[in-house]
Amino acid sequence: MTHLDIAAAPGRGDRVTDVTELVERAARLLPEQAPLQTFVHHNTLHAFEHLPFDEAVVSAARVFGTEPFQSEAAFRDHVGSGRIRPSDIDAVAEAEAPGGAPIVPGGPTRARFLALRLRNLFEIPSGAALDWLLLETDARTRLSDLLDPRRRAELLAQAGRDWTTTPEQTARASQARLLDTLWNGLAAAAPTVPGAGAPPARGRDRILAETGTDTDELVHPLLIRLSAAFLDQGIAYWPMPERELGFLRAFRRLYGQAGGPPDRFLRGLGTELRRQEAEGWTAERTVVWALDELAVPEEARGAAIETTLLSLRGWAGMMRQFEHRPDLAPVEARAARLLDYLAVQLVLDVQAARHVMRNHPGGPATADRTTVRPGLELVYEAFVLAQLMPVDVTVLARPEHAAAWLGAVAACDETERRRLLHLAYERRHRVGALDALDAHRRFTAGTEAPPVTMQAVFCIDEREESLRRHLEEHFPQARTYGYAGFFGVAMTYLGTGEVRPRPLCPVVVTPTHLVVEEPAESRTPRQPGSRHGRGGLSLGLAVGSRTLARGSVISLGLGATQVVTLVGRCLFPRRFHRWSRRLDHDPGGGAVTRLAIERAPGAVETEDGLRRGYSVPEMTQVVSSALRTTGLGRELAPVVLIVGHGSSSLNNPHESAHDCGATGGGRGGPNARAFAAMANHPGVRAGLRDLGLDIPDGTWFVGAYHNTCDDSMTYYDEDLVPERSRHAVEEAKRIMARACVLDAHERCRRFESAPLDLPLDAALAHVESHTVDLGQPRPEYGHATNAIGVVGRRSRTRGLFLDRRAFLVSYDPEGDPSGDLLTNLLLAAGPVCAGINLEYYFSYVDPAGYGCGTKLPHNIVGLLGVMDGHASDLRTGLPWQMVEIHEPVRLLLVVETEPERLAAIVGAHAVLERLVSNGWIQLVAWSPSSDAMHVFERGGFVPYVPEGEALPTVHRSAQFYAGRREHLGFAHVTAALDTAPQPELVGEEAS
């Protein structure tokens, strides 16, 4: 069919729209990671959220070729180390197959079978390895080595029983005969393995099967080059010409010219592209044409488009990101369309397919796809298991019993075993956590909280857990709260040094307020000067050193100085960094600034629909909901610190992944500063009084910023602190500084680079060196190890060692009779915490498939992502160095409320319903009245019965974690619970 026929054919228009739809459908499978500057954690398998977790991971594994759970070998180690206990396996097996009859007469029940199967994890060779085992070793004639002596004796007795007629039989011969009968019985009943089935939809896969040549090897390098050139945000000196026309047309213009590349597979491409351009083919039409050329049947188009896009999913996903969220482009949006990208890929696929088929000598190179062979692997597995399990092997000689046995073995295949082991693995964690919460409630019952003299509100981030704990331990009169780190101030923010405004709020929120940071005194908003001059100089050097003439001059002139840089960076990273910072000292940086927080009367909207600043009622609303939700408003101390957080590090393309998720991957300092300014505003305080929330005149709010990487604190607007509060603020800062030291020390236990006996005063220096070292791929461990979320009063977790693994959301159930506050909290915190937790889960269980592998060869491309070395797919997910200490369990979200209310809230909101019912998080209701816990299981809340193990009790956290690197359990830390200040603290800390 020529192109004219295509144009004239009836119904062609429908097919074209079909393509758009098919692309849209396939696009949901692509990674949803934005450019690295705006990295936000999200569920890697977002597209599968409509399925139950265990189904989703398995079907995603099929689609992407990834791992659904940890490997069986890893689970075997967990069983060996006691991380999974026998009781967990039994409980999981019992829940999976309650009651029931034996699988074969005299054999185990299904639950017993599963429990035994999960205890006996052995390697099942396949293919040639299995053939060797069966033919060349005595695996078929000797009892398995895995047997315990009792079972061995039992089997030998069975062997003897059946062959009593020939007493001269040796034990060995009777053993062999017994096993032979068993094998033959099983082999006779074994089903055959079906062939691979229908041929694949995608042209490349068929060609690969037929000729053994992979057309992607030809197409991908070119496609990567083109995509990177098109999307590039400023690395290339010379940008792609005419890219404003869109990807497809820019490609046609570029490669449609005569004198094209000499690659043999690109022969004729120029002519083809010129024709398509001349006839004004749309991307849809090009795709349809290419699919026809690749002989993709109409019904297989969806599958072909899906596999084509997934073959280079990082780049395809980034095209889609640019198409859907042009506002997230780090420098400049591009006229990107996924459909254009697909059209280019398919045109190249056609070229490559033609080339390969032209040069293929002919004849299929591979075996018939529908070959059927008996499932020897299954027979072998059933054979070994029949020896291991309490079953009379002679029974299995009967075909129906053999078939039943094989069926049971096949039903518990590797994926199923890993699924069950994962449940057991999670169960141990869940039991530990819930028991600890319950035990701690009993432990603290009756203790009176000390009078409060200082309060601090942190982000719910689990990295702040340790800082909060240390703050309360060090200074028991302090009280801490957890509130999503944008503090209700959903704004677009423009700092004095920033070039473009960026939203600082959760990604699901669209900000409507613009807050600008302005210099306090000087009239000129931006002061150019030496700072800009230096910027221009370093830019000139960075660009110039890569060119010909300027590069020669620069390398001759500056090369020698770089030896000093190298020596400094390699040998003394921290000192060198400080020294170079001092040299680069910025006189403008210390200037006093203010946030333009209050909207001037009569201010108009900016062109983006943003309003400048907040009105007083809006501010009152922000502050009141924070005070009510957290319970902060019940009793206000003279100083309230509002602490936002973020992270800064060198040698880290994923820097923004360590920033605050609640601000959409930004740094939460400005939000904290804005909140404090609002809460200090006299008009707002008056408004709050009208609402029945009284902020005493003696209370002052101070905004602060915690850098989670080097554990430093920055405080804002200190010059505004009134005289009466000045002393209290200074005191609070001093206490906080101490808590930061303690926090840094606790973090260091996870870094193998820090000795286990690291002295306390060396901790800050150690974490700082991680921040500024070009050679350090682990600036911080980020959210790694996160596993728990507790929504409830801090009094329930205060003094409980949670090992930096728990998101702590302050929620005061008594102040929320209607449940509205809880609904809002769960809607905001639930998906955020689940997204973080699940991204870590997937990047850990498959670091290459879902994560982006090791950082060591990463290569930043286009300022928007990383590749593995030279010209690879764009790698999404988290690097191994970020997740290596993670424990992949689903988030255990404990909410302090009645189960009925929680069930109602979850049922009423589709977002939560999907997460909870499909098991993407584990939800627990913790009754504030009866203290009973209910776990959400299979569609409803069921009561939880604690196992009741006692927790260790220590005075300070350091006593518990000292000298240990591994995941720690829970402990009561009494220092935070004591009413009287501890004079001997200082001495203990030093130990």
Added chain:
Amino acid sequence: MNDTLQRFLLLSVAGFPLGAFALMAVFAWQGRRRVERAVSTAVALAFGLATAAALTLACVMVGEGRTLVTVPVGTWFGSGESEFHLLLVGDRLSLPFAILAALLCGLIGVFSRRYLHREPGYLRFYMLLALFGAGVELVALAGALELSLVGWELAGLSSALLIAFFHERRRPVEHGLRAFLVYRACDVGLLVAVVWLHHATGSSSVAGVNGGGWALFLPPTSSGDALVVGLALLWASMGKAAQVPLGGWLPRAMEGPTPSSAVFYGAISVSMGPYLLLRTESAWSGAPGVRAAIVVVGALTAVHATLVGRTQTDIKSTLAYASMTQIGVVLVEVGFGLRYLALAHLVAHAALRTAQILRSPSLIHDHHHLEQALGAPLPPTGRHLDRLVPAGPRAWLYRYALERGYFDAWLRDHLVGGLARLVRRAESLDDRWARLLSAGDTTVPVREGRTS
């Protein structure tokens, strides 16, 4: 300082890295897991000591006004009329380069202790680093071309293995293999030079010093011989220095861990090409044709690489082409006989580029800070290209640059591919003959197909 001590110092510059490699090899042989710290300390210390030894020697030589220290290590083999001597030489050319190489390797040794922490291939990395360093020091200090050849091969092998460091993925192995093949093809040049120099002058070792304090080889008497030797050496250095048209391996070499990319492909490995030409200048300076060829190759490379580099969108390729550009310029300087300038350029460029590649993972961070410092988005680049070149040729030139000058395609599809097609045709002819000879016998398999 007495003579023996100076010789010992010179020997130890190459000896320490070689010893460190031997130590690592024993570790690896035993197969036991070694403490990371011990491994990296041994290697970094070896390079540190080598740097110190070379520095001391250089200072002593300057102080005593000596221009040359030679150490005969022995004779490789000889057959009466000609002998292959192994000779180390320290002079004003070799010592700066030796110091640079040892210093950079040592710094990378310290740096990688943090960078490669917990990496399963830790020991392998350090072993290869030590081997590479030893190879480079041998090339730097060799007073006999055959010894250069040994070092040349060691450095080539170890750097190809480092490109393929992450051998569980396919690409690094392919790219490592590609670099290795280019190296091997070009090593032929060095081998030819050794043999031809022997043939023409009876010796391939240095003999005497020029006024500037650079050790000299015996120049061949006829300019024809000098031309052959010079062109052979140029060919040898073109592979290592990634010159046109063989340079396609260089951006692809950025597959290993960042520190190894920084020190090898940004700095030392590519510098070995110009260094070899500087070292052997006396052997080929009799032939003006060689000078011209060097200048042409260098200039072509510089222009090609700067053009191609401007369209690269990933930071490591950009820096690889920037290196290639500067090495091309250095070759031009070598061709024009600007020895000191070339040496200074080589050393300074190596330090600059290493520092830049080490910093490359911080690019996004730096970009943000640069924007803050400028107070504006970075100005667009490449506008003058748009102004100078008319639209038609501009797009053509852009495609040329994006496709890296089509050299890869020519090499792959037409040179290597042509060879492969020839072989395939011969094979099918062979098949047909076999079928003809066993006419009627259908059981003869035509070819072993893939069965899996």
